[in-house]
Amino acid sequence: MDSKYACMGVNNSKGNGLKRNQIMIDSIKVKKIKLNNEIASVAHTSKVEANGCNNTHVNDNMFDKESPQDLLEARRQLPVYMVKKRLLEEIKKNNTMILIGETGSGKTTQIPQLIHEQRIEGAGTIAITQPRRVAAITIALRVAAEMNTEVGSIVGYSVRFEDVTSPRTKVKYLTDGMLLREATLDPLLKKYSIIILDEAHERTVSTDVLFGIVKLAQKERNEEKMNPLKLIIMSATMDVDAFRKYFNNCPVIYLEGRTYPVTIYHSKMKQDDYQYAAVCTIFQLHATTPANHDFLVFLTGQEEIETVMYNIKQIAKEATGPPIRVCPLYAGLPAAKQLQVWRVVPPGTRKIILATNIAEASVTIPRIKCVIDTGVVKERTWCGSTGAERLMVRPCSQAAGWQRAGRAGRTAPGLAYRLYTAADFKARHYHHTPEIVRCPLASTLLLLIAAGAEPTTFPLIDAPPPDTVKASLLLLKELGAIDNDTNPKLTVLGKKMSMFPIDPKYSKILLSATEYSCLDEALSLVAVLSSQNLFHTPVYKRAEALTAKQKFLSPLGDHITLLNVFKAFCKAPLKKQWCRENYLNHKNLTYACEVRQQLLAICQKLNMNVSSCGQAYEQLLKCLLCGLFTNCAWLRGVGAGGRYVTAGGTAAGLHPSGSLHTVRPLPPALLYTELLQTNRCYMLTVSAIQPQWLHQVAPEYARRCRANR
DNA sequence: GAGCACTGC
Numbered sequence: 001m002d003s004k005y006a007c008m009g010v011n012n013s014k015g016n017g018l019k020r021n022q023i024m025i026d027s028i029k030v031k032k033i034k035l036n037n038e039i040a041s042v043a044h045t046s047k048v049e050a051n052g053c054n055n056t057h058v059n060d061n062m063f064d065k066e067s068p069q070d071l072l073e074a075r076r077q078l079p080v081y082m083v084k085k086r087l088l089e090e091i092k093k094n095n096t097m098i099l100i101g102e103t104g105s106g107k108t109t110q111i112p113q114l115i116h117e118q119r120i121e122g123a124g125t126i127a128i129t130q131p132r133r134v135a136a137i138t139i140a141l142r143v144a145a146e147m148n149t150e151v152g153s154i155v156g157y158s159v160r161f162e163d164v165t166s167p168r169t170k171v172k173y174l175t176d177g178m179l180l181r182e183a184t185l186d187p188l189l190k191k192y193s194i195i196i197l198d199e200a201h202e203r204t205v206s207t208d209v210l211f212g213i214v215k216l217a218q219k220e221r222n223e224e225k226m227n228p229l230k231l232i233i234m235s236a237t238m239d240v241d242a243f244r245k246y247f248n249n250c251p252v253i254y255l256e257g258r259t260y261p262v263t264i265y266h267s268k269m270k271q272d273d274y275q276y277a278a279v280c281t282i283f284q285l286h287a288t289t290p291a292n293h294d295f296l297v298f299l300t301g302q303e304e305i306e307t308v309m310y311n312i313k314q315i316a317k318e319a320t321g322p323p324i325r326v327c328p329l330y331a332g333l334p335a336a337k338q339l340q341v342w343r344v345v346p347p348g349t350r351k352i353i354l355a356t357n358i359a360e361a362s363v364t365i366p367r368i369k370c371v372i373d374t375g376v377v378k379e380r381t382w383c384g385s386t387g388a389e390r391l392m393v394r395p396c397s398q399a400a401g402w403q404r405a406g407r408a409g410r411t412a413p414g415l416a417y418r419l420y421t422a423a424d425f426k427a428r429h430y431h432h433t434p435e436i437v438r439c440p441l442a443s444t445l446l447l448l449i450a451a452g453a454e455p456t457t458f459p460l461i462d463a464p465p466p467d468t469v470k471a472s473l474l475l476l477k478e479l480g481a482i483d484n485d486t487n488p489k490l491t492v493l494g495k496k497m498s499m500f501p502i503d504p505k506y507s508k509i510l511l512s513a514t515e516y517s518c519l520d521e522a523l524s525l526v527a528v529l530s531s532q533n534l535f536h537t538p539v540y541k542r543a544e545a546l547t548a549k550q551k552f553l554s555p556l557g558d559h560i561t562l563l564n565v566f567k568a569f570c571k572a573p574l575k576k577q578w579c580r581e582n583y584l585n586h587k588n589l590t591y592a593c594e595v596r597q598q599l600l601a602i603c604q605k606l607n608m609n610v611s612s613c614g615q616a617y618e619q620l621l622k623c624l625l626c627g628l629f630t631n632c633a634w635l636r637g638v639g640a641g642g643r644y645v646t647a648g649g650t651a652a653g654l655h656p657s658g659s660l661h662t663v664r665p666l667p668p669a670l671l672y673t674e675l676l677q678t679n680r681c682y683m684l685t686v687s688a689i690q691p692q693w694l695h696q697v698a699p700e701y702a703r704r705c706r707a708n709r
Numbered sequence: 710g711a712g713c714a715c716t717g718c
Contacts, residue, residue: 131716160718177717206717301714331715356714378714391713435716443718501718533713598718656710678712 071146078106096231096250102257112171124193129176131204133159140173176206184450188217200235203434212459246461262409266422274374277419291322293369294351300378305354306539329355335587371408375420384468386650388675397432437464441472450498479508502530509627516623518613527596528562532588545583557687561659629698633670655682
């Protein structure tokens, strides 16, 4: 092996016949955990990878090939199946428990089935939450196949836009966000007798809030002598001490997983340029390893991936070794291009996948032999005082490092090259900071208040900064959703706002739209604003992409431009082709259409009149201001040197990618959707407004703004 | 005249 790398613990396989995963040998976490019940310690070298994987890429045919006998045999091979008797005893005995199961233990697919076979759930339903919709869907399909039943009957799933359950459903997989939505209608979650929160270590805002919801529901149902609620917290690896403390020292059970050993190499020296180090490592390995070894390289974003891809292609022309197929993989990539990653390459060709952390947990790529881990991740941070967002490249956590390395051991033993030193790795945080302490909280708080909780006393494992809570409550007060910001109660408007699965600023826009006779347009625009970027701009086709965008541009600003794109998409007969020609993201536009339908259904339920403002866009912009009035900026100075200042006093510029960037004279006042902090502070998705509109739309806020300015 | 990771309702 190249001397650039120091090898860590390669020969740690135990002599007792247990071929343990290299990742688990570094047994920090096993030692750290004080186990109440060490139930299972089963390891296998079976040729079949456990099917309990939580992050399967969608594949409709995946489950059809196996006969019921095959399925049963596969189930029996799973570590969790081997210890089912003791596990079930523990589940019956304890009302709350934490279950730590490594990848491949089968916990997600088997435990709900085992519980149901024993009818432990009684008259209620078993809910199993997942952070991602693909996971909820594919696991439900798998479990239905294993139980030899149709999905939607005994086994079902519920995700946004899709509810495949029936009154008969006893095992229900759903996204954590979906269960949270259900909690606003029924905070005691009465229809469930057992709730399993899976992938708890990911610490999404929804899971963190659900912890509190289910804890309170369990307590209250107990006190009111209602049907009891059993809780199981499941996770791969996690900060068990914090979780145990939170759940009153409940028992912890450890289940061993089943993955293949991955040998980890660390860089001996600190690397100053991880991109360069990645390219060097790729070609060193390329020259020395067989062509059928696929590489997976973790990078931080689209631009970086495109640059590295370009460099690889240039160097490959002169390098020795087999032919190379490079595949980019990031969320913003159109779906058709993403699929290249799963396509089989001709024999003798090496596949090199350049991915963001989408490949860390969200999708699984088979046959990866080598992982090259740059050790960095792009993370969104949010500045509460200015409201600006920032994307920063930072070192990833140890947990992420293990997760990335593990991607090489899914189907066979693998190798992982870390482009940072072992000392660097050890110095890192074990986990990343939970999302709830670093994001805006207005929508979460509105949901909590709607679910009858008190925001100030609600139990959370990690409390968000008090300033963030205060600012978010103030915003809800200003939007008219709550009556006061110390002991908040929902107003009539707030009750309606909480019914929409979108940012409260956006639901306020919709609820104001009837007044401006523009609900038709507002629905489209809010749907687009709630989706991801509609424009696809590859670095090397920037000019073409810009030209294509011209025909949608509106001099009024980005909001009307987005509306033009959306309207044109709805009319286009051949949507996929049309999107390709116009450098637009078909997936995100389709998603926006689905969101619009959902929002429309809620508006109809509220008896709102869907009228159109036609070309009278001033109406629409005033309506936008009803929800976004805290996002105004005013011109300071004149001419090209004109600068804008936000209500919070932050100096901000027009982003060059926006529709208003070249418009002169500069509008005296602007409405922006987001603030982005890079080298400078930029306003994103901006429209021009008349300064007096703010006084018409939000007089109280306008007065306070003026007083502060 | 710059550059946006990933989820979810």
